Amino acid sequence: MNVDRPNKAPDFKKYIEDVLRTIDREREREIVTRRFGLFDRRETLEQIGELLGITRERVRQLEKVIIGRLQSNGTSLPHIPEVQSLFTERLRTYGGAARVSALTSSLSNDDNKLEQARVAFLAKLCPELFVLEESDFYYSAVGIVSVNDLESTQKLISKVTEAIKAVGEPVTVDKLAEVAGIKDAKLAESLASISKQMATLNGRWGLVKWPMVNPKNIRDKIYVILKEQGKQMHFNEIAEAIKKSDFKRKDVTTQAIHNELIKDPRFVLIGRGIYALKEWGYQKGTVADIITKVLKEAGEPLHRDEIVKRVLKSRFVKETTILLNLQGKSQFKRVAKATYDIADVE
Numbered sequence: 352m353n354v355d356r357p358n359k360a361p362d363f364k365k366y367i368e369d370v371l372r373t374i375d376r377e378r379e380r381e382i383v384t385r386r387f388g389l390f391d392r393r394e395t396l397e398q399i400g401e402l403l404g405i406t407r408e409r410v411r412q413l414e415k416v417i418i419g420r421l422q423s424n425g426t427s428l429p430h431i432p433e434v435q436s437l438f439t440e441r442l443r444t445y446g447g448a449a450r451v452s453a454l455t456s457s458l459s460n461d462d463n464k465l466e467q468a469r470v471a472f473l474a475k476l477c478p479e480l481f482v483l484e485e486s487d488f489y490y491s492a493v494g495i496v497s498v499n500d501l502e503s504t505q506k507l508i509s510k511v512t513e514a515i516k517a518v519g520e521p522v523t524v525d526k527l528a529e530v531a532g533i534k535d536a537k538l539a540e541s542l543a544s545i546s547k548q549m550a551t552l553n554g555r556w557g558l559v560k561w562p563m564v565n566p567k568n569i570r571d572k573i574y575v576i577l578k579e580q581g582k583q584m585h586f587n588e589i590a591e592a593i594k595k596s597d598f599k600r601k602d603v604t605t606q607a608i609h610n611e612l613i614k615d616p617r618f619v620l621i622g623r624g625i626y627a628l629k630e631w632g633y634q635k636g637t638v639a640d641i642i643t644k645v646l647k648e649a650g651e652p653l654h655r656d657e658i659v660k661r662v663l664k665s666r667f668v669k670e671t672t673i674l675l676n677l678q679g680k681s682q683f684k685r686v687a688k689a690t691y692d693i694a695d696v697e
Contacts (some may be wrong), residue, residue: 446538447498
């Protein structure tokens, strides 16, 4: 979801510095700064305790007390009223909740980890907002309490995830909102982006384990390209399509792509360098194998024109290639003028 940044980006670093000045004790400022990664990487309770010469548990206790004190002061803290207003206005464009990374990039010229940490920390001090901490299931997010509180938001994220599982295939945002029973498509998209079980590609959402929305290797990317194209492609065309795609990593060689096409059972060679998906009804085999299959399924001799017609449904080859196989392979016999059948096996 693209959201325009304000004309003048807020100076979140200065906001943080001014808030920290309200904390009298240097040790407490150190704990907050390091624990939330406001000017450098985040540090663990153990790391901070070792630095300050106190136990891990004592660091945890002090952190809780300091944050509680800051939150109780709420909008009396410097910049917090304007931050709360700014965040709330922007969050409404996402339906009421958004990933911290999305909120940060929509407001700041710097959407790096440091800036994201500052946005999350400031949101934590706004009484009308909640912060969903990152976990195995969620990315860090911020929401408006009056729209959906923390617990309600988590339930809605689960609802979106379960809905997509029930559908069983990637869907558009509008369809996702419909199947999840969420009226606001913007909110449905934002909720999906918060879930670590969801991923998106080419405007469709699905489970992160599905290759169609989260291809993890060359084979998956080939599969996505063929699936999106909906028809057979030459391996050179597949390589070019991957280079032009929205995949995160697309610097793969044509030879590597060709190698994966050969090895993966999902892909079937149906012509000279031309591949299709097995799920479309194609089967591996030579032209002679396909002719044999056609004649077996027919259960009777067929005119060469009919054989060519049926073979071309599953192979992208020249008619002369089919005819040469009919005339030159011992497994076929001519039983009448231009009519062929499977040769008797002695």
